[in-house]
Amino acid sequence: MGGGARYPYPKHVWSPAGGWWGPNTVITFAGMFAIAYGVWSVSADREIRHIEPNRPIPSMMWAKQ
Numbered sequence: 001m002g003g004g005a006r007y008p009y010p011k012h013v014w015s016p017a018g019g020w021w022g023p024n025t026v027i028t029f030a031g032m033f034a035i036a037y038g039v040w041s042v043s044a045d046r047e048i049r050h051i052e053p054n055r056p057i058p059s060m061m062w063a064k065q
Contacts, residue, residue: 047063 044059044062045064047059047065049063049065053060
């Protein structure tokens with residue numbers, strides 16, 4: 001009974017659950033934040049309302065209009 005010898009897998013494998021969380025993760029999240037902030041800023045600058053809303057909406061706080 002068996003199926004042969006065990007497969008020789010590497011002992012140190014990167015995984016999101018506990019691999020090399022450190023400088024690489026910080027750099028990745030900083031890049032994602034910078035891109036999200038840029039998209040947010042461009043979106044707020046280009047937002048145009050042709051009809052004034054009859055109740056307050058959240059984007060009225062940061063849009064220029």
